[in-house]
Amino acid sequence: MAPDPKDAQNPVVGPAPRYFTWDEVAQRCGREERWLVIERKVYNISEFVHRHPGGSRVISHYAGQDATDPFVAFHINKSLVSKYMNSLLIGELSPEQPSFEPTKNKELTDDFRELRTSVEQMGLMKANHTFFLLCLLHILLIDVAAWLTLWFFGTSFLPFLLCAVLLSVAQVQAGWLQHDFGHLSVFSTSTWNHLLHYFTIGHMKGAPASWWNHMHFQHHAKPNCFRKDPDVNMHPFLFALGKVLSVELGKQKKKYMPYNHQHKYFFLIGPPALLPLYFQWYIFYFIVKRKKWVDFAWMITFYIRFALTYGPLLGLKGLLGLFFVVRFLESNWFVWVTQMNHIPMHIDHDRNRDWVSTQLQATCNVHKSFFNDWFSGHLNFQIEHHLFPRMPRHNYHKVAPLVRSLCAKHGIPYQSKPLLSALADIVHSLKESGQLWLDAYLHQ
Structure with missing residues (x-):
């Protein structure tokens, strides 16, 4: 028709x-x-x-x-x-x-989006798979060396300690590698990134990928924003963080802890305690509560492997002792590295600022060197990592000069420090915010 x-x-x-x-x-x-x-x-x-x-x-x-x-x-x-x-x-x-x-800076955002387009055209979002393969191999070699230390030299104090140190190195480096897969920065498809993420965090570290995703992406979405970034939700129960929040806490006459001494007790309940006393039990609570049974299966393979590998050499007491010594050493390393880029920076409520301003006010860098890159898993380039969370870490140093120029154009501070200065600034910032809390608590 x-x-x-x-x-x-x-x-x-x-x-x-x-x-x-x-x-x-x-x-x-x-x-x-x-x-x-x-x-x-x-x-x-x-x-x-x-x-x-x-x-x-x-x-x-x-x-x-x-x-x-x-x-x-x-x-x-x-x-x-x-x-x-x-x-x-x-x-x-x-x-x-x-x-x-x-609340957002249009000119800065426009310039950043142009930069992001240039970064993609330069191929800086593409990974060098050989780099990540070498990262994995060096972790496996260290892990094997730890077991060989006990097998060859026996289980006396010095071989035991050396084994624990080597295992801690392997665990920390595996933590940096799982971070790469979790951010989808190694493969061009989500499937392979997720699979290797399960392997590195589940089988190599005994932790659930879903828990890491739940915590870490909140941190990236709103870094140093109280009640939105889990990394600063220790405020106010353990620490008074940042100049703004510390003064607010003082004005409200709240004193959950003696915050003016937090730069001292940080050494007791911060770096040494986070992994062995909190994360170690919380990850099991998390997967059971949320019924993440795939994560549970991957995690169990880590604990079975650890028990079968070290149990025959050390017995039950020695096995548990080695496990918690490794978690203790790993915890100290992990906390100092992850907090040196954030705790000394601006911490506040969410002010709904643009992406670049939100990331820059919450992050700083540590100078590039072979050791610093390895020691921190390239998270010494925290600024670049937060602006481009899917960028492979071996490209951070390539984009850093472009980011620095963007910051200079818009008058935004771009902080980069020596490693020891960055670590010391954690303590200095805790002391400063603790004193601000005390002044507000007593006089306002």
Whole structure:
């Protein structure tokens, strides 16, 4: 049947798009209703947060805000993810609405997005697989050397101690490597990154990948933001962190701990205790509560391997002693390295600033050297890592001069320190914020 010419004159028109203002979006940030904006499109994530592969909290931290830059930063296949998001799309910003919220720096964001495009064109988001293979091999060699030390020299004090040190090195370096896979920075597809992440964190370290994702991506989404970054949620129960939060705590007359002495007791309940006294039991609580049985299976292979490897040489008491000595040594290394880039920096509530400002105010670098790169798993380039979380770590030093130029253009401090200075600044900042708390507590 021939088409009716009237139909051509009156084509079917779909429903007009719904338009929203930034104020309307900002109001949808509670538990009942959550919206966010990506490239001017408005999405209702109220139900989706519970199905979000990265966890409900990390996406909820951007409820009521523009999430364009974190969306680009975290997702390896943005076109595929965008298809799944079509069902969440409820409208877009009104044409008269600016593309940026009032709290965000448009010029800085535009320049950063140009830089990100240049970085991708330069191939800096592509990994050198040989580099990561060598990282894995050197960890395995150290792990084998630890066992050979006991097998060849016996189980007296010195061989036992040397074995524990070697195992601690292997555990820390495995921690840096699982971090690479967790950030999807090694392979071009999520599948291989996830598989190797299960292997490195589950089988090599005995921890759940889902727990790491849950904690670490919140940290990257809102670094040093109280109640959004798990790494600073020790405030106020153990430490008074940052100048702003410490003064607030003092004004509220809250004293959970003698914070003016926190730079001293940090050496007791900070680096030595985090892994053996907290993380070690919490990871099992996490997987049981959330029913992460795949993670549980990978973890169990680590504990079985450890028991079968060292049990015959040391017996049960020696086995448990070695395990907790390794966790103690690893914990000290891990905490000092991970906190030297963040604790001395600005810590505050979420002020909904742009991506670059949010990351730069919360991070600093440690000077490049072969030892510093190895010792920290290249997390001495914390600024570059936070701006480009999926970038392979061996490319951080290549993008660093470009980031430094961007910061200089916009008058943003770009801090890089010697290693020992960065470690000392943790203690100095704790002492300073503790004194600020005490002054506010006594006089305001």
